[in-house]
Amino acid sequence: MDDFIAARSQMALSLGFHIIFACVGMVMPIFMAISHYKYLKTGDEVYKGLTKAWSKGVAILFATGAVSGTMLSFELGLLWPGFMKHAGPIFGMPFSLEGTAFFIEAIALGFFLYGWDRFNKWFHWATGVLVGISGLASGILVVAANAWMNSPSGFDYHDGVYSNIDPIKAMLNDAWFSQALHMVLAAFVATGFAVAGVHALMILKNKNIEFHRRAFFIAATCACIAALLQPISGDISAKDVAKRQPIKLAAMEAHFHTEPYSPFIIGGIVDEENQKVDYAIKLPGVLSFLVHGDFETPVKGLNEFPKENLPPVAITHYAFQIMISLGMLLCLISLIYIVAIWKKRNWLSSPWFLKLFVFAIPLGYIALEAGWVVTEVGRQPWIIYEIMRTKDAVTPMPGIVYSFYIFTAVFISLSTIVIFLLYRQMKMVGKLYDPTDPHFKNNLKH
Structure with missing residues (x-):
């Protein structure tokens, strides 16, 4: 492995881990606020226990997200100095605002965790809402920075010189809205199905059923609404990509040849050498x-672009297929959930129904990771689309491969610790927040 591949691999690994923590940080505080609101409106102590249980999970993942996010910040400067030298002054605004949002989120989370029975109940609830709003803002601002790499704007570029910089225009680039919308919905889908699936598993095991049923309903409802909205967001994103990055769209579809009645390809094995897709529908x-918007107008194929500008077609196509396949499967589960809520309430306690959500635990995050592969790999060989190539931005420092190995070990260790802490937290939830336990109300005070 050469240093260039090692640098790209380290960045991909770091982003792949951090995006999970980031999505949980964007969504779980919203679930927490919903549960807390239900407690304040109904006085039902089960919702208070659920809110406290989720808030502890948010605290664990907030800490790990902070660690992985800090590592990413260092990596941008250490691995891609050529990129940061020119791009930093242009798209630095969303990163600085993200830091502010993170700072607000940290303060609000501290207020929420230690504010039980100390603040006015609605002020306390508002601090939890602020955690959720700040988390969403952080995610959107980071996506705005990534969108700028796909749709660079807010500057003039002549003879290798960047001038007339406008940070606001750079932040509000042409891609930010479609990417941010798609990312926020994906975060709700991935986190919602994962949380709902874990609680469905606990219901199947007959552990603290009332507690887990209420948690399941909040998570599943949010996840299913987001999953049904996601195809609309996906269509907006695809049309935007077709306009700004036609080469990426062609790679997503492994569309090699410009032709009328351009087909939509499902599945298949990509043969880049012979420019075809075998066994596809x-x-x-x-x-x-x-x-x-019509069936006849040709879509530009990969054969019309310079070979040196082509992204890895097979990887982009397979990742796109995984993303849309899992997205459609989650839409199907969502439709079943809606039918269960409206017409077939008996399904909600059926083992087959709960097992659907257990099966779906990893699917949202797999689709999420696949989507980021499409976004990042499909942009190659550019780090700033049609402005700077990735190979021109990498550090000249040798030995990056060792850095890649070290960071890999760090992220594996971090993930292991998080899984252990969350597993222990889930076991504690079953003991501390069981309404049938005579010590239940006393446990809620701690």
């Missing part, structure tokens, strides 16, 4: 319709 004209 092709829906004639569907890609043309999705991009242009």
Whole structure:
């Protein structure tokens, strides 16, 4: 492994781990606030126990997210000095604002965790809401910075010189809205299904059923609403990519040849050398319709772009297929959930129904990771689209491969610790917040 591949691998690994922590940090405080609101409105102590249990999980993941996010900040400067030298002054605003949002989130979380029975109850609830709003803002601001890499704006570029810098225009680039919308919904889908699945598993094991049923309902409802909205967001994102990055769209679909009635490709094995996709299901004209609104207009194929500008087609296509396949599967589960809520309430306690959500625990995060592969790999060979190539931004410092090994060990260790802490927290939840336990109300005070 050479240093360039090691640098890219280290960045991919770091982002792959951090995105999970970031999504949990964006969504779990919202779940926590919903549960807390239900407690304040109903006085039901089960919701208070649920809020306290979730808040402890938020604290654990907030800490790990802070660690992984800090590591990413250092990596940008250490691994990609060429990129930061030119891009830092342009897209630094969303990063600085993200730091402010993170600071507010940390303070609000401290207020919430230690504010039970110390603050006015609605002020206390508001601090929890602020944790959620700050978490969402942090995620959106980071995505705005990534969107700038896909749609650079807010500067003039002539002969290698960046001038007339406008940080606001850079932050509010053409890609930020579609990417931010898609990312926020993906965070709710991934985290919501994971949380709902864990609580469904506890219900199947007959552990503290009332507690886990209420938790399941909050998480599953949010996840299913987001999953059904996600295809709309995906269509917005795909049309935006077709306009700004047609080469990425062609790679996503492994669309090698410009032709009328351009087909939408499902599955298949990509043969980049011979520019074809074997064993695929092709829906004639569907890609043309999705991009242009009619079935005949050709979609530009990969054969019309310079070979040196082509991204890794197979990786981009497979990742895109994984993302949309799992997204459609989660939409199907969401429709079943809606039918259960409206028409078939008996399904909600059926083992087969709960097992669906247990099965779905990892699916949202797999789709999320696949989506980021599409976004990042599909942009290659550019680190700033059509401005700076990735190879020109990497550090000249030797020995990056050893840094990659060290960071890999750190992230594996961090993940192991988080899994252990969350598992222990889940076991404690079953003991401390069981309404049938005579010590239940006393446990709620601690």
